[in-house]
Amino acid sequence: MSKLKFKILKQRWNARVWEIELNWIKLTTPVFMPVGTKATIKGLFLDVLKNEKILGNLDPIKLILANTFHLYLRPGDELIKKAWWLHKFENWEDGLILTDSGGFQVFSLGLGKDENRDKWAHKVDIKLVEDGVHFRSPYDGSKHFFSPEKVVDIQCNLWSDIMMVLDVCSPWNSDKETLYSQMQQTHRWAKRAYDHFMKKYDKVKWVLFPIVQWWTDLEMRKESAEYLSQFATDGIAIWWVSVWESKEKVREVVEFTTPLLPNDKPRYLMWVGTPEDLLHAIEHWVDMFDCVLATRLGRHGVAFSGKWNINLNNAKFKEDFNPLDDTAEWLKNYSKSYIHHLLKEKEMLWWIILSLHNILYLHKILENWKRNFLED
Amino acid sequence: MSKLKFKILKQRWNARVWEIELNWIKLTTPVFMPVGTKATIKGLFLDVLKNEKILGNLDPIKLILANTFHLYLRPGDELIKKAWWLHKFENWEDGLILTDSGGFQVFSLGLGKDENRDKWAHKVDIKLVEDGVHFRSPYDGSKHFFSPEKVVDIQCNLWSDIMMVLDVCSPWNSDKETLYSQMQQTHRWAKRAYDHFMKKYDKVKWVLFPIVQWWTDLEMRKESAEYLSQFATDGIAIWWVSVWESKEKVREVVEFTTPLLPNDKPRYLMWVGTPEDLLHAIEHWVDMFDCVLATRLGRHGVAFSGKWNINLNNAKFKEDFNPLDDTAEWLKNYSKSYIHHLLKEKEMLWWIILSLHNILYLHKILENWKRNFLED
Numbered sequence: 202m203s204k205l206k207f208k209i210l211k212q213r214w215n216a217r218v219w220e221i222e223l224n225w226i227k228l229t230t231p232v233f234m235p236v237g238t239k240a241t242i243k244g245l246f247l248d249v250l251k252n253e254k255i256l257g258n259l260d261p262i263k264l265i266l267a268n269t270f271h272l273y274l275r276p277g278d279e280l281i282k283k284a285w286w287l288h289k290f291e292n293w294e295d296g297l298i299l300t301d302s303g304g305f306q307v308f309s310l311g312l313g314k315d316e317n318r319d320k321w322a323h324k325v326d327i328k329l330v331e332d333g334v335h336f337r338s339p340y341d342g343s344k345h346f347f348s349p350e351k352v353v354d355i356q357c358n359l360w361s362d363i364m365m366v367l368d369v370c371s372p373w374n375s376d377k378e379t380l381y382s383q384m385q386q387t388h389r390w391a392k393r394a395y396d397h398f399m400k401k402y403d404k405v406k407w408v409l410f411p412i413v414q415w416w417t418d419l420e421m422r423k424e425s426a427e428y429l430s431q432f433a434t435d436g437i438a439i440w441w442v443s444v445w446e447s448k449e450k451v452r453e454v455v456e457f458t459t460p461l462l463p464n465d466k467p468r469y470l471m472w473v474g475t476p477e478d479l480l481h482a483i484e485h486w487v488d489m490f491d492c493v494l495a496t497r498l499g500r501h502g503v504a505f506s507g508k509w510n511i512n513l514n515n516a517k518f519k520e521d522f523n524p525l526d527d528t529a530e531w532l533k534n535y536s537k538s539y540i541h542h543l544l545k546e547k548e549m550l551w552w553i554i555l556s557l558h559n560i561l562y563l564h565k566i567l568e569n570w571k572r573n574f575l576e577d
Numbered sequence: 578m579s580k581l582k583f584k585i586l587k588q589r590w591n592a593r594v595w596e597i598e599l600n601w602i603k604l605t606t607p608v609f610m611p612v613g614t615k616a617t618i619k620g621l622f623l624d625v626l627k628n629e630k631i632l633g634n635l636d637p638i639k640l641i642l643a644n645t646f647h648l649y650l651r652p653g654d655e656l657i658k659k660a661w662w663l664h665k666f667e668n669w670e671d672g673l674i675l676t677d678s679g680g681f682q683v684f685s686l687g688l689g690k691d692e693n694r695d696k697w698a699h700k701v702d703i704k705l706v707e708d709g710v711h712f713r714s715p716y717d718g719s720k721h722f723f724s725p726e727k728v729v730d731i732q733c734n735l736w737s738d739i740m741m742v743l744d745v746c747s748p749w750n751s752d753k754e755t756l757y758s759q760m761q762q763t764h765r766w767a768k769r770a771y772d773h774f775m776k777k778y779d780k781v782k783w784v785l786f787p788i789v790q791w792w793t794d795l796e797m798r799k800e801s802a803e804y805l806s807q808f809a810t811d812g813i814a815i816w817w818v819s820v821w822e823s824k825e826k827v828r829e830v831v832e833f834t835t836p837l838l839p840n841d842k843p844r845y846l847m848w849v850g851t852p853e854d855l856l857h858a859i860e861h862w863v864d865m866f867d868c869v870l871a872t873r874l875g876r877h878g879v880a881f882s883g884k885w886n887i888n889l890n891n892a893k894f895k896e897d898f899n900p901l902d903d904t905a906e907w908l909k910n911y912s913k914s915y916i917h918h919l920l921k922e923k924e925m926l927w928w929i930i931l932s933l934h935n936i937l938y939l940h941k942i943l944e945n946w947k948r949n950f951l952e953d
Contacts (some may be wrong), residue, residue, distance in 0.1 A: 240915070241924045244620065248910075276895065276918040284898050284914055292910040476652070519652065522660050534624075534668040538660055548617045549925055564801045 202359035205363075205408050205435040205467070211575050213431045215459075216484050218571050221467060226297050227262045230467060231570060233479065233563040235257055236496065238268040239275070240291040242560075243496050243555040247293050250560070255531045259561070259568050263296050265295075269278035269355055269365075270303030274338050278358035286360030292512045299491070300361035301411070301471070302352050307336050308370035325476060328367065331386070349394035353409065357402055364409045366394040373416060384421055387414075388428050395432040408435035410469060413513060416441060417450055419457050426461035436467040436489075452481055474503060475577050483570060495563055499555030502544045504564040513540045513555070525558060529565075532558060581784050581811040581843070587951050591644050591835075592860050596949050597843060600738055600782045601644035605785065605947060606843060606864035609855065609939040610675060614644040615651070619711075619872050620929040622628040624818035626936070630906045634681050635944050637938070639672050643868045645731055645741075646679030648719075650714050654734035662736035675867070676737035677789070677847070683712050683745035705745065707762070713906050725770035729785065733778055738922060740785045741814060742770040749792060759914045760797055763790075764804050771808040786845060792817060793826055795833050812843040815863075828857055835862035852881060854941050859946060871939055875931030878920045883937040889916045889931070901934060907918075 206222040207335050210229065219230045236243050242250075242265065247253055250262035254465040262326040267287060270280060284290040285296055311327040328335040331527065333348030349367045356364040363496070367390055369383040391411045398409045415421035429437065439462075456472065462468055467488040472490020473479065482490070505532040511518075511525065521537040535554050543551035582598040586605065611618050611626065618626075618641065626638035627629055632648040640911060648654060663674055687703040704711040709724030725743045732740040745759040745764055748849045770891070774785045787805040791797035791817045805813065815838075818830040831846065838844055843864040849855065850868020858866070878890040880901050887894075887901065897913040911930050919927035 239918075239922050239924055241919060241926045244925050244929065246926070246929070251801075275922060280896060280914070283896060284912060290912070290915055292915075313798050480930070500676070520656060520659060537654070538652070539666055539668075542615075543617060546614055546651060546742060549620050549928075550617045550622070552925075553622070553929075555621065 203466075204406050205437050207317075207465075213574075214484070215484070215486050216574065217488070218574055219467070219488065223297060223324065223408065225265055226295070227263065228297070231483045231567050231571070232264055232489055233477075233560075234264050234266050234491040235262065235495045235560045236266045236491055237291065237293075238266070238493075239271050239361070240267060240287060243500070244556060245254050247291060247296070248462075249312075249557060251296070251489070254403065255561070257530055259565055260561075262564055263488075264363075265270065265293065265296060265298060267291075267298055267302065267359065269300045269352060269359070269361075270306035272300075272359060273355050275338055278355045281405070282358040286358075288360060293490060297362040298359070299363035300356050300365065301490075302356075302365035302367045302521055303347065304352075304365075304368045304412075305370050307334055307347055310336055310339060325389065331389075333367070333390075334369075340365075349390040350397040353394050353398050353402070357405075358409065358424075360407075363436070364398075364407060366391045366409060366411050366432070368412045368414060368440075369413070370441070377418075380415065380421065384415055384425055384511070387412075388425070391429055391432050395434075410436045410438045411436070412438040412440050412471070413458060414439075415443040415463070417454055419454070422454065422458050422462055428457055430461075433463050433466045436469060437462050438469040438471055439487075440471040442470075448478070451478070451535070452485075455482055457473050474563065476563065477537060479563060480570065481564060482520050483567070488569065492565075495559035496556040499557075499559050500552050502540075503556065504549065504555050505559050511537075513537060513551070513556065514544055515541075526562075529558070529561065562570070578701070579811050580782050580890050581607065582660075583841075583843070587868075587888055588745070590672075590860070591862050593864070594860070594950055595843070595864065597786065599673060602639055602671070602945075604673070605636070607855075607859045607943050608640055608865055609850070609943055610642050610759075610865065610867040611638065611938075612642045612869045613650075613667065613669075613937045614642070614865055614869075615647050616657075616663060617644060618932070619876070620925065620932060623672075625933060627672070627897075631933070632938070633906055635941055638940055640739075640865075640934070641669065641672060642681065643674055643735065643737070644682065645728060645735070645737075646682035648735060649731050650716055654731045658734040662734075664736060674735070675739035675845075675865075676732050676741065678732070678741035678743045679723060680728075680744045681746050681790075682743075683710055683723055684795060686712055686715060691783065701895065705762075707765075709743075724774040725766040729770050729778070730775050733783065735783075737774075738783055739812070740783060741775075742767045742785060742787050742808070743779055744788045744790060744816075746790075753794075754781065756791065756794065756797065758766050760801055764801070767805055767808050770897045771810075775785055786812045786814045786947060788814040788816050788847070789834060789838070790817040793822065793830055795830070798834050798919040799837055806837075806839050807907060809839050809842045812865075813838050814845040814847055816847040818846075818849075824854070825907050827854070831858055831863065832861050838862070852939065855939060855942060856946065863935070866939075871885075871935035872932040875933075875935050876928050878916075878927065878931065880931050887913075889913060889927070890920055893918075902938075905934070905937065 206276040208220045232372045233357045247460040281290050288294045335346050352367040368387045413426045424476050442451045469489035470487045473490050474494040504511045517538040524533045584596045586594040633896050664670045675840045711722050728743040744763045747759045787808045789802045818827045845865035846858050849866050850870040880887045894913040894917040900909045902908050
């Protein structure tokens, strides 16, 4: 039985607007979820996402992400549980939290592809077994083990509203045989996670999403989508189409995959976060998105803006006293010249302003799309 | 004629509460001014200082600092003037700004004592002449010249509400003869700055403060206080008692100097920023304070708190789920455990929370003192 309630506000062709309700919080989809990996969205008081003066006529943001792998290691899910769970710990008590499973972070320790890990991590190895995956902490080298069941338990300790199952993340250049066998293992893990969740946590109002992946291999996508749909009690995620792939390929995979998923459950497209990719995906049955791009671009001095992003490091903005976006009242207070100055001086307010702008930019794109869609 | 209007709300012994008004903005003294050196208080949207939800029953903060030297070099006072002045540039349109003269920053290039300058700066020299001081930019080595008149003009370009005169800052270990001759030069500069200001800017509602310094030499303090008082049309500053000196010595100098100053003008004690030093000084005729300590301690993970500061780096806070201060509503949302976690993860929200806390802590000390003083 579905715990996540939904009401169809409008549905047409391959697009839809739903009102979903979970743990007494309602929001409308499609929705962009800002990323708060380590229990913070870099530099932002989370309540700014609900601040009417900042939002203007936009709805408040009610759903953000956090990362199971990072929070399990630091400060630890048991500690967060003692802090009355993640919502209270990070001051997000009247919002919803989605946690990813940590699968990508663990497997990327082995892949050597995670740009954010420290030097020690390059010596880390992982060991994949049927039961789960052994790994060492990139922080201190301590030994750890993730199983599908354990990752559900960790997410429950965090009090994640929407959890992800642990999946095997294969290197993109694996041979077909390896990919296929790891897909089958991922399916077995999804069943185990689901059984564990249903047995132990069926009574609580949390939900668990399986994840459909397997690169651009459409046969495997199909098999995986069909198999995993049985565990999509409340929703399902699509992953690994947005990394190292062309935009066209990503779109092809999205268009291929979404019709294979249960039509009456939300679909969450992971790691998609450019304005144009969002607009494409919502016309192809996608309801939820996350991406670090908004805050990461902000860190590098780049703002979403119309057709081309604006790089505020550029000297041409030195004396540009116009705001980045004159449709956002709060942003009118900060000229491009001022943000350029902050960047040059490494004054961290630049990052804060641009991260907030970029998050709200994606939020606004979806809000405006929804309003037009509903009125149309 | 005084441009800064004031009304004595209460005066007793050596303490007083005034309502001062400048450029149609009113505030009560004594007042702590947060430091926004480079047109930003590190990590804070300036409007947070006026945010009722954050302030609770405290008055808004209406007066902050900026630095002439830094803003002259980057982004340049002419640029800031084009941006409709500093108030608009940094989004502080309904508040007041005090700028220091940049004297300390220039002379510290020669002293080799400024911890914040980059390596290039160690090769920089300065050349003091009667007319002013030649120096090279620590950013790019370009040549510059500050005179008392020019520093007034720069501050006017910024649209500083309260300006400081350029003074000669002598190394603390200079011989008496050098100190005395540089004091006399400082006096000549103060007269020049004042004459220039009165001639060129008398019509505008900006004010200029001379600065009384000269270490712990009480004779020179006396001579300087007496001489400079004639230029204290709207207020006067006391400086260089708080660096490399014991608390007792600082207090001795403050207690000695303030009675020598005009009694009907605000006195601004520069660089004093611990709770106990503030409380001492306001009982000895001091009305205004600034100090980077509040934000600098925040950066290092330290919070003002009662008798002893709290260092949130300490592992004992790992599972301390209490707030730093349960009298501040906004701060109840962030436990010590959470701030400790942010610090360990170098997540910049720690700095933002602690800077804001420390600024508001000093603000609250003065606000509470004022209320008690007025009711008493």
